[in-house]
């Protein structure tokens with residue numbers, strides 16, 4: 508380590524035909540930074556890499572049947588309150604979010620609409636995919652509720 512930290516001081520005295528040492532010390536610094544960044548990405552509390560984006564489900568392919576009666580007020584709001592807003596809420600900050608990412612707040616209809624594709628891919632069920640990535644722990648919605656979520660989103664999330 509001492510050798511590394513001493514190098515920059517020697518740099519100016521190096522003859523021009525010895526460019527390797529400065530490059531090596533830069534490489535070490537880049538590596539150290541990379542390890543730090545990597546560490547900060549893995550702080551979800553349940554071990555490494557369990558929830559990378561590729562574990563997201565696919566779009567459910569849900570469609571909006573004629574005469575669908577699902578609305579935010581008779582379905583979406585209660586669904587979000589039952590299963591999602593204890594982490595995904597604009598009223599929660601810091602550790603109270605249990606790691607739920609910013610801009611994924613489901614305590615308002617607008618909040619759901621803003622990332623409805625993600626909601627479909629994380630928690631809804633339909634002909635192309637049954638997505639059980641969310642909620643993380645706790646009480647899970649029934650299959651029927653997941654299908655209703657897909658339908659309500661496919662219908663454009665009427666209020």
Ligand code: HEC
Pocket residue numbers: 551558587590591592593594595604605606607608611622625626629630641642643644645
């Ligand atoms: C116990 C806390 C908790 C609950 C409850 C919860 N989530 Fe999450 N959610 C998280 C965390 C933490 C992440 C970050 C991804 C990860 O590391 O698992 C996340 C990520 C997401 C994402 C992905 C965001 C992105 O684009 O990266 C979506 C969408 C999502 N949640 C939707 C929901 C929905 C819908 C519900 C309710 C059915 C729900 N979540 C319930 C904690 C929660």
